[in-house]
Amino acid sequence: MRFVDEFRDAALAEVLGREITALCEPGRHYKVMEVCGGHTHTIYRYGVQDHLPEAIELVHGPGCPVCVIPMGRVDDGIAIAEREDVVLTCFGDMMRVPGGRGSFLDANARGADIRMVYSPLDALRIARQNPDRQIVFYAIGFETTAPSTALTVLRAAAERIENFSVFCNHVTIIPAIKAILDSPDLRLDAFLGPGHVSTVIGCRPYEWISRDFGMPLVCAGFEPLDLLQSVYMIMKQFAEGRAEVENQYGRVVQYDGNPVALKVLSDVFTLRPFFEWRGLGSIAHSALQLSPTYARYDAELRYELPGVRVADPKACQCGEVLKGVLKPWECKVFGTACTPETPIGTCMVSSEGACAAYYNYGQYAKQRLSLEVLQ
16 A cells, blocks of 8 residues: 555446446345444545445444443543542543533533543553642553553553553453344344454454354455445355455454454453443443453542443434444434534544434435435
């Protein structure tokens, strides 16, 4: 790859679209889930769906880490931040996520000290600079960002920085996909595997999907032609009667993953027995917590937390969107009461949220226009 324009060539997109159409079985409808929120934004930013035949429907999945955080975990973070000696740090897309007691921005307005950082190492730097205060990093993300949190914990241990801790909300992708497949609400035919997560875990952990469910999965990159080629690879499997795990994103993803990152994860973290996901409920062994070796850096052990489960607003249907049951524009409050400026649900807040993708790239207007024409 020399220039990003090579992966955004409209002429090549048209060629791929024709070849994909030629592989479709007459009269058959295909539902393909893109697990990653980054894929969703590429699809609607560049009009990838416009190059696909009507027989292929792309369905959004639970691959947005901010979107799946339940409201109760936001409230737990606020409870930590409201302690006088604490500075809570987090990534920018967490600042506006609504909890039962408002967002982190709301908590800041009430007097809490919550600061945006670009890396957990930024939080560790703040801890060095403020030895008289406790610095807590609100860790969030799939296996993509978990290694950076793990390495920061190792750095804190090596430097014996004791005023630093982690409120761990890292989740894992495989149990979420399993929960989707076990759901009676949705029928799927194939998956576009998450590219960022796969740079860490590789493609091998997805083999059970093709083996046990007979579904193709292709680990896809994030440019428009990456996604179109990945759909082509899926359709070629259908045409040839195969169901396998393939890797389109070979320039970044290794089939067996990143061994160094995987070792760091296994050294620092252990699996939680259960973790609540927004829209998916409680899923066994689907999230990480600090291992006993590094428990002294675990904010959940250091501070007393409310730990209260908070129900989503009744008007919000983020759960159904995350499971792929609803399109964002089918939610009753989408684009009216719920906008990026006044979000009710997480899918409208996050830079990877499906609702934000629809709203920002005009899909809401397009779908409304289609309904008006039908009426």
